Amino acid sequence: MKIKLKRDKFKKTRGGSSRLLAVKCEKCDELLCYYQKDGSGLLKRMYIDRIAKIYTDIDKKLACHKCGHILGMRYIYEKEKRPAFKLFKGSVKKKIVKT
Numbered sequence: 001m002k003i004k005l006k007r008d009k010f011k012k013t014r015g016g017s018s019r020l021l022a023v024k025c026e027k028c029d030e031l032l033c034y035y036q037k038d039g040s041g042l043l044k045r046m047y048i049d050r051i052a053k054i055y056t057d058i059d060k061k062l063a064c065h066k067c068g069h070i071l072g073m074r075y076i077y078e079k080e081k082r083p084a085f086k087l088f089k090g091s092v093k094k095k096i097v098k099t
């Protein structure tokens, strides 16, 4: 996958290590986006600026373009004033992708 990972203050505050994830719909297995996850821990939200490549439509909601399953809601992560999607528990599957 030819995606360059971003290096900025957000990456730094999360300890420096980042991975690229292929994010898929839990229900139908459709690929939704490639996402840069900074730091360790669970994927609870997806920051808009970290979505490297998107295949589904994004609006106020994050939904699967194939089956319509709602995956998350758009909001602002207050601590950093950063637009993101809050993911519903168990709504997506992810896999680490080599960059």
Ligand SMILES: [Zn+2]
Residues within 6 Å of the ligand: 025, 026, 027, 028, 029, 030, 064, 065, 066, 067, 068, 069
């Ligand atoms: Zn789906």
